[in-house]
Amino acid sequence: MPHTQTIFIAAALITRADGRALLVRKRGTSAFMQAGGKLEPAEAAADALCRELSEELGLIVDPSEPEHLGRFSAPAANEPGCTVVAEVFHLQIETPIQAAAEIEEITWVDPQEAVALPLAPLTRDHLLPLWISRSPTASTPRHHPAPDR
Template sequence: MTCKTIRIAAALLIGPDGRTLLVRKRGTQAFMQPGGKIEADEQPVHALARELEEELGLVIDTTAATYLGQFAAAAANEPGHQVVAELFRVHTDEPLEPAAEIEEVVWIDPAGDGGLILAPLTRDLILPFYRASRVPGA
């Protein structure tokens, strides 16, 4: 059985205190990075900007989003699918509220899981990547 691929742009959204924001979509359990599907003729950073505005009311400067690489894992909410994420680091000190299909947002210390159910991409790849990239004491 072949695995279908979902291409997304996702944000490692970092607050002033180093915590990272995770979102949970309505009707689901797993928390994940904010972001969403990349349209056919869309650049990943533009998809990210569109999704962050739709989901969180956050308007970003696309030139300030740092590309971190491509990460892939089993999709949290679509059985038999793999999610391939173009990941960008975005810093913000804006207060963020869930909008569109987002039911809940939470800031967590990346050293742990916040006691939450995490999407495989977040749990297995993105949070460990962020932990490894942080400079102690910074």
């Protein structure tokens, strides 16, 4: 059995009050996935996530704000023979964001639209089903209420 390298990442299931979730596509790749990235040595997952969100989307988040959803593992989308182990967090936002750093494209999608996109295995097999089960039509987010309008 071939040895696979494990890549430890932090990823964000970022949603809006309307139930749409953010997916990103890195430059030179085809798969859409959650924003996030690799942990630096001895870096806490929440700290890594906040660093990556700032670099990739210009989104400033306090490390105590995202809700930890769990640890998930899947084949890496862009690194053949590797497995990602992801600490996944939920964050609901209404602030504008834009693609930066290695992010080529961002899109806000609902579950029916997302399945038509080329998705990273982690997104397709774990996070999309989790997102659907937590959709605003099923329940209201616990930690990130929509702003008053």
